[in-house]
Amino acid sequence: MSDTVLEARNLRVLYRTKRGPVRAVDGVSFDLRAGETLGVVGETGSGKSTLGKAVLGILPPGTTKEGELLFERKNLLTLPDGQLRRLRGKEIALIFQDPMTRLDPLMTIEDHFLETIRAHESVSAEEARERTRAALASMGIPESRLKNYPHEFSGGMRQRIMIAMGVVMRPKLLVADEPTTSLDVIVEGQILEILEDLKRAYGMSLLLITHNLGIVAEVCDTVGVMYAGLFVEYGPVRDVFKRPIHPYTRGLLASIIHLDSSELVSIDGLPPDLVTPPAGCRFHPRCPYVQDVCRTTAPEWVEYRPGHFALCHFGRDFL
Amino acid sequence: MTEPILEVEGLVKYFPVKIPAAQRLVVRQPLVVHAVEGVSFSLKPGEIFGVVGESGCGKTTLGRTILRLVEPSDGRIVFDGVDITHMKESELRPIRRSMQIIFQDPHAALNPAMTIGESIADPLLIHELATEPEAKVRALEIMTEVGLSPAEQLYTKYPADVSGGQKQRAVIARAMILRPKLIVADEPVAMLDMSIRAKILELMLELKEKYRLTYIFITHDLATAKFICDRIAIMYLGRIVEVGDSSEIYREPKHPYTQALLGAIPVPDPDRPRMKTLPKGEVPDAIRPPAGCRFHPRCPVSTVACGWEPADFLDLLDLRALDDGVRVRDEEALGSGDRFTTQGGASRIRALDPGMTAREKRSLLVLTALGSLAVGLLNALAGVGTFGLGILVILVFDLIARRESVRTDLVDRGTHGDTLRIRALDPGMTAREKRSLLALSVLGALAIGTLQAVMGVGTFAAGVLVIVVFDAIARRESVRTGLVNRATSRVRTYVAGILDAAPQPLAGAVKRITISGSEVLVEFAPSTDPGLRKVDDRDVRCVLY
Secondary structure (H helix, E strand, O other): OOOEEEEEEEEEEEEOOOOOOEEEEEEEEEEEEOOOEEEEEOOOOOOHHHHHHHHHOOOOOOOEEEEEEEEOOEEOOOOOHHHHHHHEOOOEEEEOOOHHHHOOOOOOHHHHHHHHHHHHOOOOHHHHHHHHHHHHHOOOOOHHHOOOOHHHOOHHHHHHHHHHHHHOOOOOEEEEEOOOOOOOHHHHHHHHHHHHHHHHHHOOEEEEEEOOHHHHHHHOOEEEEEEOOEEEEEEEHHHHHHOOOOHHHHHHHHHOOOOOOOOOOOOOOOOOOOOOOOOOOOOHHHOOOOOHHHHHOOOOEEEEEOOEEEEOOOHHHHO | OOOOOEEEEEEEEEEEOOOOHHHHOOOOOOOEEEEEEEEEEEEOOOOEEEEEOOOOOOHHHHHHHHOOOOOOOEEEEEEOOEEOOOOOHHHHHHHHOOEEEEOOOHHHHOOOOOOHHHHHHHHHHHOOOOOHHHHHHHHHHHHHHOOOOOHHHHHOOOHHHOOHHHHHHHHHHHHHOOOOOEEEEEOOOOOOOHHHHHHHHHHHHHHHHHHOOEEEEEEOOHHHHHHHOOEEEEEEOOEEEEEEEHHHHHHOOOOHHHHHHHHHOOOOOOOOOOOOOOOOOOOOOOOOOOOOOOOOOOOOOOOHHHOOOHHHHHHHHHHHOOOHHHHHHHHHHHOOHHHEEEEOOEEEEEOOOOOOOHHHHHHHHHHHHHHHHHHHHHHHHHHHHHHHHHHHHHHHHHHHHHOHHHHHHHHHHHOOOOOOOOOOOOOOOOHHHHHHHHHHHHHHHHHHHHHHHHHHHHHHHHHHHHHHHHHHHHHOHHHHHHHHHHHHHHHHHHHHHHHHHOOHHHHHHEEEEEEEOOEEEEEEOOOOOOOOEEEOOEEEOOOOO
């Protein structure tokens, strides 16, 4: 078995609001091994982006963090700021959803890279420039464009620049939060190919946060399905897609409109308010198979198949 | 046969590009974005017509131009038998009730300061079709119909208080309240979560059946389009590339772009292998769209006849520049990119800088002459100035020395005793001495100034001489021709080498590489748009068919 790079044990993140704590992530556990890709899927407000922010240590001040989030056995939740800063960008890198707003419009592309590289390593300007050239060329961006500003690039190129910047320090873990959402389908395919190639080339692990189940099926090894701050199902991609256990996962898979769809399926109701989540199983108000026990008792996290977990009282019946 | 509800013929929309005043001096032709370029189709009542394409393909502009929310640059729009292309706003107004739009972003489409109910009722009041109480009743009816219930309760809610799905239902209700015949739905579910998309689409289908609506369904999502559209048009850079029955197009996409789009959709099935060959690059700039078939630079199955042009050759050089070694060799052989120009169907590469024009030389000469004269003059003036300062100093000191008290005091101290007559103090220069000194200084300063002026002119003259001599040598027919010929033929060989190593269709499309003066011309066969042609059950714009 390969090394675990990132390990979450009962991770909780609570935002402070006037109405009370928002349980954005409420007890999530997973393992991400070296060179593998974990997909986190969920709808708006399921807490998937909060999970990504927790890994990067960029949650807003005053947020309550509980449980364990281990990166190479160091708990990211308790690590002092200074050490976290040294990890971030070097060992753990992030690719955001919207590359336009994440690049400084007043800085050239080259300056972005020089800043990143020299924040982590004291190398000569020439050496840093050389690495920048190589990183961008590997993403198909010619040297002649180093002095250009972000607005002079197309959406796909900007995302390739972001990726090049993310991997220029050869991180062990790359967190990608909806990396292709603002892109067209063909460019999306190109970006996914690039991420696959990088994983193969550097043995990097990838935490891919997305709402698109098609992308998960294509690039992930394991997947966590997030609903109302919880993983309701977690396991190898093939198991989760081919033999889903949790009713939410089944509903989500059925609701995707794909080329072979023959009917329109949706999940009734709305995701719950995370200040006052429903008692018992959080999915029970929308679950077509709801029973009395679901309304009162929270289900257990059970391993139904090797590595395939689900959070449902009747998981066994759905096997 | 039923009359079409909408006919669009050769619709064109260009958006002018704002250019800064300074740049306008250089750019002679006004730049335009070719958003929609010659789109034609007609819709039967009750049809759902999908317009599918990536961002920037012109699908949104097409929808808005049909509704005259954007003025068309050319073409014709006939709605329900009436030509509305050039209709005045006042005439158009009653017709607008029959054609409505649903926007992509429900969060932005509703006025945050109006309640949901007020927003829905508003069109009735704007068109003066109902009084306020009547409008409210109608709004409540339609709200129940689109699933906004309990309607009474939601009527007074603000957009911020309801979910995205409810907002989109409100936008649909607002479009429906005027009982339109045609609805342009611009990405109506793109901003919604997967689990509620189906509900909204179902609602749209129900309303369509009930009110015999016709939809233009604009989307980038081929799967959704397949599910709900009867016919679809695939757009790329302002043009329809394939149009026909949606089931047929999905069964057997004909245009390579349609095939690429379909192949690139991520499929939620881990066992399905991903499409291997994605088209290269991204949608090009609509200000300078590619010639011929607009998809040709990215097309995986392009042929020599697809419209290769000089710009493609320049792109090829850009691609080569990604490899450091190749880039250095290319630059050594061809010079930097600014030596390339494209003109008509040919790429021009200036092999050698042929030197300054006669006019440039003349201007340079005049400038140099004026400059050196000015410097000389300045020097002369400065010399005279220095001299003047010296005179001033002498005069002041002399004046002080001449003052009686000073002189007496000095003399007194010098003639200590009675009889001794020794000249104790030099009484100063004689008037004659002073005059000579003055004259000498003036002459000296003038001499230095003149010398400097002469030297400046001399340097200039030497410069001119050098230019003239070198120019004369360079002008000698044999020298010039030899240099130019050697440089251009070197470039020609190099370009031929690049093309040999290039992807086949591009190389094949090069008609010839010729030398014209000091330029190497890479000439391409003239290209034309393949045009939409009938292929089996549909129209396709591709030379392969």
